[in-house]
Amino acid sequence: MEGGTADMKKPLIGLLAASLALGGLAACGNDDGSSGAGKIAGEITVLTQRTDIVNTVFQEYKKKFEAKYPGTSVKFEAITDYEGEVRVRMNTKNYGDVLLIPNSVNADQLPSFFEPLGTVDELKDxxxxxxxxxTFDGKVYGLAITGNAQGYVFNKKLWTQAGITEAPKTPEEFLAALKAIKDKTGAIPLYTNYKDGWPLGQWEGARGAISGDPDAAIKLGQDDAPWTAGKEHFVIDSLLYDAVKGGYTEPDPTTTNWEQSKGLLGTGKIATMMLGSWSIVQMQQAASSKDDIGYWPFPYQTDGKFHTVVGGDxxxxININSKNKATARAWIDWFTDESNYATDQGGVSTLKSAAMPSTLAGLTAAKTEFIELNPAPKGQEGLADKIGNAAEIxxxxxxxxxxxxxxxxxxxxESKDQIFADLNKKWSQARAKLK
Structure with missing residues (x-):
């Protein structure tokens, strides 16, 4: 999280390789598949990564929750290095009453640290x-604070000035649009944010969007050569390579700066960045008018349709060691059902009954189909990411x-063909070891 301003820089949770050391802390949780028995009263501590709004927006949440549940008190702890600090704290019992599950917690570790909120069957509707x-073993251990769609954020003024008013439908159309932006506006058509590294990982959000297949992640884990012509990773990484090769990205990628890039896009010095929809509000805040910021799906259609993958942030x-699980559960339910946090932050609501946010108007106008990736078969959870990590990809x-x-x-x-051949080789070798 950069300065607490982003909910997530990665489109899906729980895909990082780092393993959280359990040490001798494997506490035993209730095994009834739910939490929250007891009286809703007393104080709870809520950990958050939103250092930017903890003293403003979150204080309003506190007032509303405490008014609904008299006798309760909510205390927030905003943490800048959320992942690093919370991971260390989880080696003790002192990691708040309510917290955001760190990326480094593997699925099979969830029962050791968190109280189940119910079963998948109970909550999925x-x-x-x-x-x-x-989730693990049919139980749900966390509810998303918001959800993200995938695509790219762009400066509407620049794209319109270049003559593009509709979302490009193919990589070729996208590259032609970048050329027009460069020729007609002088702005940097596409900013990679190379130096920070993580923004390039955002291109992975197109997994599933290209094929329109909810089983895309499962099939990736079963594939020996993902960088073969026609496959999703070939399409994603070819577009990146071709955009850089064509001279449509920043002149010196080693000097990019994430925080500065938001202002550059907002004020029209940069036209486009491939980022999850969490970025829209941040770009709007950096623009003279939020109407200058648009969001479109990855430039690829399957069966005549754009697709975008939506995933939870x-x-x-609930900390399994919490002394006040009833109030902790009440907070999670209230935050998810009543706070309106997701929509206010420009995200996809965790509530299925809620409408898509106005920030995603560009996706809906392009008749984009929203899909969620399917769960992997038992024993194959996160397999593609394990292969990638083992292959150093x-x-x-x-x-x-x-x-x-x-x-x-x-x-x-190195040519593009050489790069892709090397990636396929490393991938297949790592996959063979993990079968």
């Missing part, structure tokens, strides 16, 4: 993102795509 995110969960951290950018800009002597 009311909530998005519970079928395969932060961080998940609110971590799909979401951006490092291997930095190599693609380097080759495309001539900083290392």
């Amino acid at each position: 009311k909530y998005r993102f519970v079928r395969n995110e932060q 961080y998940k609110n969960a 971590a799909l979401y951290d951006g490092k291997y795509r930095q190599g693609i950018v380097d080759a495309a800009r001539g900083a290392k002597k």
